[in-house]
Amino acid sequence: MKLPVVARSLAFVSALAMVPIATAGMAQVDSRVAPEFAKLFATYQRIKASYVDPVDDDKLIRGAIDGMLASLDPHSAYLDGADLQRLETLIDGNYSGLGLSVVMEEGAVKVVSPFRGSPAEKAGIKAGDFITHLNGKLIYGGDLDDAVSQMRGPAGTSINLTIFRPGSEEPIETTVTRGVIELEPVTHTVADGGIGIITVNEFSRDVGADVYAAWGDIQKEVGGKVNGLILDLRSNPGGSLDEAVALSDLFLDEGRIVSQRGRARGESITYNSETMFRGQIAPNVPLIVLIDAGSASASEIVAGALQDHRRALIMGERSFGKGSVQSLVPLGDDAALKLTTARYYTPSGHSVQEGGIKPDIRVPQISDPDMERRMKYQLRESDLRGHLINEADLKDDDLERDLKADPRFSQTSEQLKEQGIEDFQLDYAIKTLRRTTASSVALLK
Numbered sequence: 001m002k003l004p005v006v007a008r009s010l011a012f013v014s015a016l017a018m019v020p021i022a023t024a025g026m027a028q029v030d031s032r033v034a035p036e037f038a039k040l041f042a043t044y045q046r047i048k049a050s051y052v053d054p055v056d057d058d059k060l061i062r063g064a065i066d067g068m069l070a071s072l073d074p075h076s077a078y079l080d081g082a083d084l085q086r087l088e089t090l091i092d093g094n095y096s097g098l099g100l101s102v103v104m105e106e107g108a109v110k111v112v113s114p115f116r117g118s119p120a121e122k123a124g125i126k127a128g129d130f131i132t133h134l135n136g137k138l139i140y141g142g143d144l145d146d147a148v149s150q151m152r153g154p155a156g157t158s159i160n161l162t163i164f165r166p167g168s169e170e171p172i173e174t175t176v177t178r179g180v181i182e183l184e185p186v187t188h189t190v191a192d193g194g195i196g197i198i199t200v201n202e203f204s205r206d207v208g209a210d211v212y213a214a215w216g217d218i219q220k221e222v223g224g225k226v227n228g229l230i231l232d233l234r235s236n237p238g239g240s241l242d243e244a245v246a247l248s249d250l251f252l253d254e255g256r257i258v259s260q261r262g263r264a265r266g267e268s269i270t271y272n273s274e275t276m277f278r279g280q281i282a283p284n285v286p287l288i289v290l291i292d293a294g295s296a297s298a299s300e301i302v303a304g305a306l307q308d309h310r311r312a313l314i315m316g317e318r319s320f321g322k323g324s325v326q327s328l329v330p331l332g333d334d335a336a337l338k339l340t341t342a343r344y345y346t347p348s349g350h351s352v353q354e355g356g357i358k359p360d361i362r363v364p365q366i367s368d369p370d371m372e373r374r375m376k377y378q379l380r381e382s383d384l385r386g387h388l389i390n391e392a393d394l395k396d397d398d399l400e401r402d403l404k405a406d407p408r409f410s411q412t413s414e415q416l417k418e419q420g421i422e423d424f425q426l427d428y429a430i431k432t433l434r435r436t437t438a439s440s441v442a443l444l445k
Contacts, residue, residue: 040064044060044064047060048060062078065078066078069337069339072340073324073340074103074104075322075324075326075338075340076326076337076338076339076340077337077338078335078336078337078338079328079335079336079337079338080334080335080336081334081335084334084335084336096152096153096154096155096178096179096180096181097151097152097153097178097179097181098114098118098119098120098125098151098152098159098176098178098181099114099115099117099118099119099120099121099179099181100113100114100115100118100120100125100151101113101114101115101237101294102131102144102147102148103144104144107140107141107142108130108131108132108140109130109131109132109139109144109147110128110129110130110131111125111126111127111128111129111130111131112127112237112294112296112320113127113235113237113294114126114127114235115181115201115202115235116199116201116235117184118179118181119176119177119178119179119181120176123161123174123175123176124174125161125163125174125176126165126370127235127293127294128165128166129163129164129165129172130163130164130165130166131147131161131162131163132162132163132164132171133160133161133162134147134150134151134159134160134161134162135150135159135160136160136162151178152178153178154178155178155179155180156177156178156179157177157178158175158176158177158178159175159176159178160173160174160175161173161174161175161176165370167370184201185200185201185202185203185204185206185207185210186198186199186200186201186207186210186211186213186214187199187201187214188214188217188218190218190221190222191430193227193228193430193433193434194222194224194225194226194227194228195226195227195228195229195230195430195433195434196215196218196222196226196228196229196230197229197230197232197426197430198211198214198215198218198229198230198231198232199232200231200232200233200236200247200299201235201236202236202237202238202239203236203238203239203240203243203244203247203298203299204239204240204243205240205243206243207239207240207243207246207247208243208245208246208247208249208250208277209246211247211250212250212277212281215229215250215281215282226282226285227285227286227433227434228285228286228287228288228430228433228434228436229282229285229286229287229288229433230287230288230289230290230426230429230430230433231287231288231289231290231302231306231312232290232426233289233290233291233295233299233302233303234290234291234292234294234295234316234425235292235294235295236294236295236296236298236299237294237296237297237299237320238296238297238298238299238300238322239297239298240298241258241260241271241298241301241325241344243298244258244297244298244299244301244302245257245258245271245301246277247302248273248301248302248305248306249273249274249277249280250277250280250281251280251281251282251287251306251311251312252273252280252305252306252309252311253273253274253279253280253283254272254273254274255272255273255309255347256270256271256272256273256305256347257271257272257273257301257305257347258270258271258301258304258305258344258345258346258347259271259344259345259347260325260342260343260344260345261342261343261344261345262325262341262342262343263341264341267325267327267341267342268342286313286433286436287306287311287312287313288312288313288314288315288429288432288433289302289303289306289307289312289313289314289315290315290316290425290426290429291303291314291315291316291317291318291319291357291359292316292317292319292365292425293317293318293319293320294320295316295319295320295357296319296320296321296322297320297322297323297324299319299320300319300320300321300322300323300352300356300357301344301346303319303357304346304347304350304352304357305346305347307346307357307360308346308347308348308350309347313360313361313432314357314358314359314360314361315359315360315361315362315363315425315428315429315432316359316362316363316425317359317362317363317364317365318355318356318357318358318359318362319352319356319357320356321352321353321354321355321356322352322353323343323344323345323351323352323353323354324340324342324343324344324353325340325341325342325343325344326338326339326340326341327339327340327341327342361432362406363409363424363425363428363429364409364424364425365423365424365425366409366411366412366413366416366424367413367416367417367421367422367423367424367425367427368413369413369414409424
């Protein structure tokens with residue numbers, strides 16, 4: 001199997017796509033909005049003339065731009081200087097910092113998820129935590145980019161974090177040493193019984209090729225037939241749309257992978273299998289995809305495609321629910337708009353916006369002793385202020401998790417620990433594959 005020689009665009013579902021924009025197009029203004037621009041200009045003039053302190057033009061213009069974008073949705077933003085550079089380095093897959101995916105919620109910096117193996121994860125920071133102070137300085141009500149900038153820094157330097165964790169009575173004080181975040185987008189292991197496990201941590205460059213290479217390594221390590229495969233997309237915040245398509249294409253030999261629909265010309269696109277790879281890998285191997293509330297955008301594209309084509313069993317918790325595409329619109333050499341330009345849809349036409357991907361088998365992470373407390377305050381797209389509304393007008397029960405007791409999941413984290421089970425979801429997926437295959441090898445422990 002070979003990668004086709006094609007031009008790989010930078011289309012991102014949780015980051016960006018490079019989009020050219022004509023200067024003439026920017027200059028065109030609908031005459032109906034002229035009175036609103038007059039109000040904006042009048043406000044600018046009044047501030048310049050009467051505000052108690054002198055105000056720079058840059059501050060006012062940046063504030064106006066930020067305000068416009070903030071009124072749209074949580075994922076649109078103006079980027080320049082260090083902000084734009086940070087995004088570009090994140091796309092490349094390495095930077096110096098703590099290794100956190102964060103959002104601003106009600107003026108507070110909330111952790112979506114720590115990257116696996118990152119300094120933040122090693123320090124015990126968890127999804128759903130609120131960071132209130134950096135080096136003793138209150139950051140509540142501040143700017144998210146400023147908070148992220150403070151958490152970034154040279155590897156080997158430390159920063160003190162004060163964390164509020166829902167369910168805990170006292171704030172948590174912790175010191176985290178920054179590191180070079182080599183995200184290692186793809187890792188793999190082999191479980192007893194010939195079960196391969198491929199973990200995709202985020203969708204940066206070459207993830208499709210990396211998963212293909214991991215599959216080859218698993219085949220060599222097994223030394224025979226691979227009896228089952230687990231694709232672990234938990235806590236994967238997304239990334240490149242191209243790489244989501246490439247990864248899905250590995251496991252599909254025909255049909256639609258994802259489509260996107262937008263208002264602007266060129267924003268309505270359909271992606272089909274064999275776009276990146278010809279043929280499929282592991283065609284006769286049972287496949288389980290693990291997802292959770294931290295699985296967003298590109299992760300949801302892969303899970304949705306494999307679920308709709310019935311190529312994989314989706315297991316875990318309902319995903320984040322980010323069904324929008326952001327494009328990077330250059331504004332000169334050192335600034336850009338990260339603008340939501342389209343919604344994306346699974347092969348069956350399902351939008352994951354708000355509702356996310358519902359697993360075929362819901363499996364809670366009962367090996368986590370804080371599971372119930374964190375589930376109560378878990379963050380999803382539908383919780384973000386100003387999020388895009390799903391066009392299907394989802395009902396409340398589509399957004400709520402199933403709270404019915406399941407006798408399969410009645411064990412406590414302490415009981416599982418005594419059995420040597422530290423990751424119940426992964427353990428459950430492995431045991432499911434062992435029961436699924438007819439091979440006696442897969443039944444071995």
